[in-house]
Amino acid sequence: MTRQEKISAILDARPNLKHIILFATDEQLDRLIEEVQKDLQKELDEATFI
Incomplete structure (x- = not known):
């Protein structure tokens, strides 16, 4: 992952x-x-139990 991709994902x-x-x-x-x-x-795991 490039620095810009990391920044975008975090933001x-x-x-x-x-x-x-x-x-x-x-x-x-x-x-x-x-x-x-x-x-x-964690959100994905929680969504599978709903």
Whole structure:
């Protein structure tokens, strides 16, 4: 995933980070992507039980 793709994915999931995200390091972006992916997986898991 490119840096721009990571930024776009994070901002889609957490728009309140738009002012901070541009200054994030690649390592910080990777951690945020992991968090976003976990949140999305949790939502998918919850949706399957509804």
